[in-house]
Amino acid sequence: MALGSRGDVEPFLAQAALFDNSHEILCVFPEQFREEVEGLGYAFEGFPAEFLELLSSQTGKQVMGGQGGFFEKIKGYLKLMKSSMKLQNRIIEVQKEAIDRFQPDRVMYHSKCLYGLFGGLLEPSKYIAVHAMPCLTHPSSKYPHIGFGKWNIISPFWIKLSYSFVNGVRRRMLKRFLGQFYSDHPEMDFSPKNFKELEEKILTNIYNISPSLFPKPAEWPENARITGYLHRNQKKDYQPEPGLENWLEKYPKAILVTFGSMSNTRPREISEIFVRMLSEMEIPAIINTSWGGLEKVENAPDSILFVNRIPYDYIMPKLYGVVHHGGSGTTHLASYYSCVQLIIPHIIDQYFWNRLVSDKGLGPKGISVHKLNQKNLSPVLSDFWSNGKYLENVSEMANRMQGESDPNLVKELIMNPKS
Template identity: 50%
Template sequence: MKILLVAIGTRGDIEPFLAQAEMLNNDGHVVYCLFPEQFRETVEKLGYGFLGLDRRFLEMLDSKIGKSVMGGAGSVFEMIKNFYQLMRNSLSLQKVLIQQQKDAIDSVRPDRVIYHPKALYCTLPAMAEPKKYFQLSPIPNLLHPHAEYPHLSLSKWKPFSAKWNLRTYDLVNKARYIAFNKFVKPYFGDFQGVDFSTKSIKNFELNQLQVLYQISPTLYPKPANWPAVAHITGFFARNQNQNYQPDAELEAWLAKYPKAILLTFGSMSNPKPLQISTQIIQTLEKHRIPAIVNLSWGGLQKIDSSGNSIFYVNQIPYDWILPKLYGIIHHGGSGTSHFAAKSGAVQLIVPHIMDQYFWNRLIHAHGLGPNGTSIHNFDANRFESALGDFWNNPEYKINAKSIAQKMIPEADRQHLIQLITQV
């Protein structure tokens, strides 16, 4: 089969699709990836066909305004102003991204399409040919309601009552349908006989669209009232360390510090990387906690005054390093949270945006680490208090090892491939 994967976003959005590509490629299928242009080299090195989405989307997130919104700099007025500007810039790009999705489907003519929730255009052909399209989501609480959690866009706040948690899905998704119609309505005529009314779209998404929630059922069990088309598949990740060769200096450092942690903000950035990095790293040194600091996309920076207990890297495969460590301090992305849980690592989350607040609470609820402090108006004292609990509470490591054992058998690759490719 020819299978087209469509994903828009940062590395955290792309990695689940690369894991899917690896599985499908190993099963003999021809894989094409429609990702932001910045991922061309990564995809082509892996041997898959690549079609590039406009690179301005990621450039916008990495701009001064984007970093301000992601990292919470400035006053409330500045935050609102910057968020509004970011939304305006994003909306101006949507028409380009939607046309590129259409062009990719028309040119590849795939047998199956697996698409990210941000890929708006794909909903149209999916409603016309529902057996051919799958939505892949590394996060829950977007489409299918859960009484314990509000819609993911409201995750920064604590959950409401069950009644209001459920109601938030209707409220948020009604607004999304308005935006959806604004951008894709010009293409409705290409799908004669398909009802694209708001009521019809809602029914399709809730009851007909095959959604692959690539999350752990141990961490997030499937609610009994969800439809059969909503699949919680377990966490899948590609093999990132097959060609990784750690340098001798890192291996010597790990031997010297057998109880150590990883500090990473993944692909998140913020407008105060030097200030926040200094506060965190100095606190780690104060409490004699050795750490590998993953500089990655710039959310963290090297502190020249740091001592030998701090080891800096630009990138490091999580599946190689996490099983060797006590724990991890991170931004709370779905992939990182799952990697850590599956590795038996204790977690302390510094959430930046939307779903990261949800994972922060969920990880804490499972006893895998303390409740972390937000990057917005970062509070060094609160962070230090949480860090002490993270480092010294033995229950967290016991719970982490228990959860890791439960997660091992969850992800059935062959079952997932059959689900996607069945005729």
């Protein structure tokens, strides 16, 4: 069960592939992924399509793109929250109904799928939390909670407080959404304290992240396992667009510019800024328009190639670097394929990955999408393109990540969570 955009769904599809030939699999994702999931041969039940449509609305774009002044942002957040809360009850019903019908042996769930916590309290050996990013449930002494990733918090006191605050508020809100099920189990204690104990110390937590990028903190308990970044083969059925391979031969040192499934309120302006700067610096680039965060610019030079879909595992091994939004999956794949990175963060965890990439020397620290302009992009793009130290660091990181993910360990944790 995963609720969100592609970056939220991909870790679950990668794990599903481990059991293709041995188990029956049901994927409960947003309705927009039905065709793709059923094409992979899995059963599917859909969350209301309105959830992702909400993120693509004008309000969603303003929030995710960080546009407007302080009060406009607060107003947008509140409007988005109000609309999403209306959907939340139906989303939770879909989770419960799917589990009741399917009667699974194991439930692997995303942190946004709140029914996973309720079920986990009833049957802790049956439910497994899967995370595509750290700094959520289990605190890090170095980085604040992912929700505060935008701010450079370095005080140990405030770092610790960020986890207590966010997770405390979240656990107290559970009653609002899950309280309707409490009466069926009068013997259970559904207090925030019990949910905290469940999440932090009891449930198996699989972090689908690289220990080379983010080593397991010493303070994490045994039930929190960093298993390496597991990803599936997305290129096997891919047919390159006409002219792509010839373009790559013509420009052997090139980059990819992609915002994945992120959107913003000024895709045309941002696309024009990138085309202008890439042209001036003579940087050949493939621009992936994807979900609309970037747009095709007319009269762009031959060194700029626009595509609307391209598997990262096909294109990244052929590139020097990637300019991207900073999603967990894109950050991991760029590191895995030895690409220098420049992150243009949009929301939440992307600011964390931006900081981490900079800390590891895999690229310069990027600029928030809502502050991006030609003046501040120029020096970081130049540094990204010409600093040889980044290329040395990403090559070393890529070597460390090869073979780091152990599919057998992931299967063992899923089949025998107590082991």
